[in-house]
Amino acid sequence: MEEANNQQNRLSATRVGIDTYQESVAYMRDDCLICRAEGFGVQTRVEIRSGERSIIARLNVVESDAGMLSPGHIGLSKVAWERLALTDGREVNVSHPAWVNSLSYVRRKIFDQPLTREQFGAIVLDIQAGRYTDVHIASFLTACANRLDVDEVAHLTRAMVDVGTCLTWPDSGVVVDKHCIGGLPGNRTTPILVSIAAAAGLTMPKTSSRSITSPAGTADTMEVLTRVDLDMDRIRSVVQQEGACLAWGGNASLSPVDDILIRVEKAMDLDSEGQLVASVMSKKIAAGSTHILIDIPVGPTAKVRTRSSAEALKKVFEQVGQCLGVVVCPVITDGSQPIGRGIGPLFEAEDVLAVLQNQDDAPADLRDRGVMLAGLILEMAGRSEVGHGQSLARELLTSGAAWHKFKAICEAQGGLRKLPRVRYRRRLEAPVSGSVKAIDNRKLASLAKLAGAPNAKAAGVRLLVKVGDKVAKGNALLELCAETKGELRYAESYLKQVPDMIQLQ
Structure with a gap:
């Protein structure tokens, strides 16, 4: 009986050419017999299977006379098509998905009940498998907003690491990384810091997200200068060759659920403390980092507005780091005004080049901040005595060593690009x-x-x-x-x- 039903629920797949980013979306006609028989409607979650591959997709219903789909066909968004590895016209089976048990844990959290490591693991695994719609993900994020204790943040971080790929650097010992909480336009210190650290002989596999709520993230800025969409093998190759990389983390499957959560967070304009810490720490641990510097800018119009809030966030990072067995050094910095001159990918890239090339008109605040943070990294990693890191960092910058290392990293990633022009x-x-x-x-x-x-x-x-x-x-x-x-x-x-x-x- 089940086999007969599966035969009845088959439709020919059509690629509709709609980019829905990371959310699988399906399109069925309003006169489709399967829609009527199964009770499928707008926003219904459906399971679509092709051979051994299957996905959970959100359903959109299109009018039969709109001409978008022929009878007996199902349309699939770009990501749904790619996940099923389909060819045009191939038949797929459409059915109701199995009940997602982990949604009961989301409801538990909505009522402010603590979750265990296993419960977070089940939620994250189901998100990774595509069993959650954006509505479910948004519910999870909202339930966790500023309501996670330290243990829960650590549980969520571990779960996010476990469903992705982890990099290991067996010959490196100390592996350093850095993250800025954000909210400070133009604060593009990462390329400067990475170049100085790598010039000092440190290992720094820097993978960054694209912008969530800012005019540019490190990956957005670096994409102006070189290729950043590196896969895992290319990241390993670049780091082994140059000691560091400056890549987008989306192609590397490092904490891949984080990218899914960030996409929904961006739409909601939500960036809660617990999720922020889990996001940062999962990416760093997955990249193999052992020593992590966290920059927390504080200012009346920054993301963190008060010293007391910064101190509380600093404490959470330190405690979660202890739970996860990594060294975390949060530093509270001045966030009262933008850093550098540029705000936006091209203009922040111009500032970075000016500092690394030691140009006379390079923004002094960006240079000094980059040197300060790089000095802390050198001290954390034992490359410099405490109190002497900044002088070593400045020497590596002014001597041109950092600029030569930056160029080498860019060449290894695909070469330096010509800067675009303002229109x-x-x-x-x-x-x-x-x-x-x-x-x-x-x-x-x-x-x-x-x-x-x-x-x-x-x-x-x-x-x-x-x-x-x-x-x-x-x-x-x-x-x-x-x-x-x-x-x-x-x-x-x-x-x-x-x-x-x-x-x-």
């Missing part, structure tokens, strides 16, 4: 004379994103002043850049609504 720009001028009192990090980041960053690499903001600078009426405060006229106008409309983005007194 459209508009300057914001000071309405009165005075001095710069404050710069709003969040509003400036929003402006850069409205201009098209990070998807448009040559979009964003060039900041032309710092807090304390004196300006005359008519002096340029910033330069707004975009790749299209429409995006430039869109960002300009926001700029007119927030005249206090740069406060003068």
